[in-house]
Amino acid sequence: AQSVTQLGSHVSVSEGALVLLRCNYSSSVPPYLFWYVQYPNQGLQLLLKYTSAATLVKGINGFEAEFKKSETSFHLTKPSAHMSDAAEYFCAVSGASSYKLIFGSGTRLLVRP
Amino acid sequence: DGGITQSPKYLFRKEGQNVTLSCEQNLNHDAMYWYRQDPGQGLRLIYYSQIVNDFQKGDIAEGYSVSREKKESFPLTVTSAQKNPTAFYLCASSTGQGNEQFFGPGTRLTVL
Numbered sequence: 001a002q003s004v005t006q007l008g009s010h011v012s013v014s015e016g017a018l019v020l021l022r023c024n025y026s027s028s029v030p031p032y033l034f035w036y037v038q039y040p041n042q043g044l045q046l047l048l049k050y051t052s053a054a055t056l057v058k059g060i061n062g063f064e065a066e067f068k069k070s071e072t073s074f075h076l077t078k079p080s081a082h083m084s085d086a087a088e089y090f091c092a093v094s095g096a097s098s099y100k101l102i103f104g105s106g107t108r109l110l111v112r113p
Numbered sequence: 114d115g116g117i118t119q120s121p122k123y124l125f126r127k128e129g130q131n132v133t134l135s136c137e138q139n140l141n142h143d144a145m146y147w148y149r150q151d152p153g154q155g156l157r158l159i160y161y162s163q164i165v166n167d168f169q170k171g172d173i174a175e176g177y178s179v180s181r182e183k184k185e186s187f188p189l190t191v192t193s194a195q196k197n198p199t200a201f202y203l204c205a206s207s208t209g210q211g212n213e214q215f216f217g218p219g220t221r222l223t224v225l
Contacts, residue, residue, distance in 0.1 A: 009153070032211050043117075043203055043216035044156075051211065090155060096211040099144055099163055100171075103155040 002027045002093045006104035014112045019063075019078040021107050023091035026072065033074040034092040034101065035065055044090065050074060051096075061085070086111045115140045117217035119204050124222045126191070126198070134189045134220045136204035145187035146205040146214060149173060156203065162187055163209075191222065199224045 007022040025031055032051045036044040048059025055067040065076045074091060088108045092101040117138045126132045138145065144163050148156040158171030162181040176195025181187055187206075191198045201221050205214040 034213055036216075041201075041219070041221070043218045044205075045216070046213050049213050094211055099161060099207070099210055100158065101214055105153075105155040 002029075002031070002095065002098075002102045004091050004093050004102055004104035006089075006091055006107050008107055009105065010108045010110065012110040012112060013081045015083055016080050019076070019081045019085065019109065021076040021089050021091075021109065023065075023074045023076065023104060024072055025074060025091070025093045027093055027095065029095040029097075032094045032096060033065075033067060034094070035059065035063070035074075035076050036090045036092065037061075038088045038090065038106075040087075047076070047089075081109075081111050083111050083113065085109060117204060117206055117215060119202075119217040119220050121220060122218065124220055126222065126224050128224055129193045131190055131192050132222065134191070134202055134204075134222070136187045136189065136217060138185055138187075138204075138206045138215075138217075140206055140215060141184070142206035142208055142215070143184070144207045144209055145181065146207075147171075147177070147179065147187070147189045148203045148205065150201040150203060150219075159189065159202075198222055 003026045005024045034049045035047040038044045048057045050067045058064045091104040120135045146161040147159040160179045162168040178190045203219045204217040207214045
């Protein structure tokens with residue numbers, strides 16, 4: 001079975017500060033991991049994905065995530081927050097032979113001026 | 114441009130009526146999905162289809178039905194049996210196992 005836990009339903013940072021959104025997963029098979037972003041009343045957009053290659057994955061808009069097997073984590077970071085980063089972020093897990101994505105409950109990022 | 118389209122963007126329905134949400138993709142993807150999103154919650158899978166003329170129930174299939182007669186189309190019908198249908202509905206597609214899903218812009222359904 002697979003599951004995803006996103007710690008913190010809301011995260012607030014100042015513009016220019018580090019963004020850290022936490023994701024822990026549980027998987028009985030080697031996981032494939034994804035981060036998506038959703039702006040209000042829109043669909044989800046893929047930020048980045050991990051599929052068993054490099055453990056540090058770089059995505060769009062300056063985001064990156066590091067796969068840590070020992071900690072079963074896949075936290076999303078960005079060195080300097082921008083106002084346009086304010087959105088909801090979802091972590092998801094899958095497996096190489098699975099059609100399904102299992103989503104976390106999401107973290108809403110607020111960016112203060 | 115390749116992508117996924119969903120129509121309509123907003124939909125209003127009276128209680129007791131069935132309503133069909135459209136989802137079309139021109140990405141040539143084999144797999145398609147329907148999710149429901151409620152405020153403060155993640156995405157819950159309603160139905161998915163791995164290939165034309167085949168589909169499987171997701172976690173919350175009761176009160177919904179789908180068809181997959183064409184590769185590019187995966188309509189979702191919300192039936193009167195769905196007790197609380199007001200939600201944001203998202204359609205997605207992917208090339209297959211283990212791959213990322215691409216999402217449409219969503220349809221917001223409100224039951225009056």
